[in-house]
Amino acid sequence: MNKGYWVIAWGVISDPVAVERYVAPATEAIVAHGGRVVVGGEPARTYEQGLASRIVVVEFDSLQAAISAYESEDYQATLHHLVGAATRDVRIVEAIG
Numbered sequence: 001m002n003k004g005y006w007v008i009a010w011g012v013i014s015d016p017v018a019v020e021r022y023v024a025p026a027t028e029a030i031v032a033h034g035g036r037v038v039v040g041g042e043p044a045r046t047y048e049q050g051l052a053s054r055i056v057v058v059e060f061d062s063l064q065a066a067i068s069a070y071e072s073e074d075y076q077a078t079l080h081h082l083v084g085a086a087t088r089d090v091r092i093v094e095a096i097g
Contacts (some may be wrong), residue, residue, distance in 0.1 A: 003059055003095040004066030006035070010054040011087035018085035026078040033069035035060050063094040 013019055030037065039057035046052050060066040069075060070092060082088070 001062045002097065003061060004063035005060070005093050005095065006056070006058040006066055006070065007091045007093060008056040008058075009051070009089040010056070011089065013054075013086045015085035018081050022078055022081035022085075025081075026075065029072065029075040029078055030058055030069060032074065033060070033072055034065055035069055063092070066092050 027037065035058045037056060038059045039055060042054055043050065043052060058066075060069060070090070
């Protein structure tokens with residue numbers, strides 16, 4: 001069974017205080033579902049069409065665990081903090097091999 005990952009590229013953050021209110025409960029929900037934040041921060045370099053925006057990568061033991069965690073009630077309950085405060089591109093992908 002291959003690992004699953006959330007790959008999150010943050011877009012515009014118009015309300016950093018609201019984003020900070022999201023971080024602690026979201027991290028708690030992620031960890032409760034077996035997730036591990038393995039990357040977080042601004043890119044050191046960007047190439048081609050890369051944007052200099054915050055990136056977060058969360059690792060799960062399987063693709064299904066990653067999907068279940070994102071769709072869980074406790075994680076979904078944290079997303080209200082981001083409404084009108086930030087835009088993100090969230091993708092869930094499966095590890096190769």
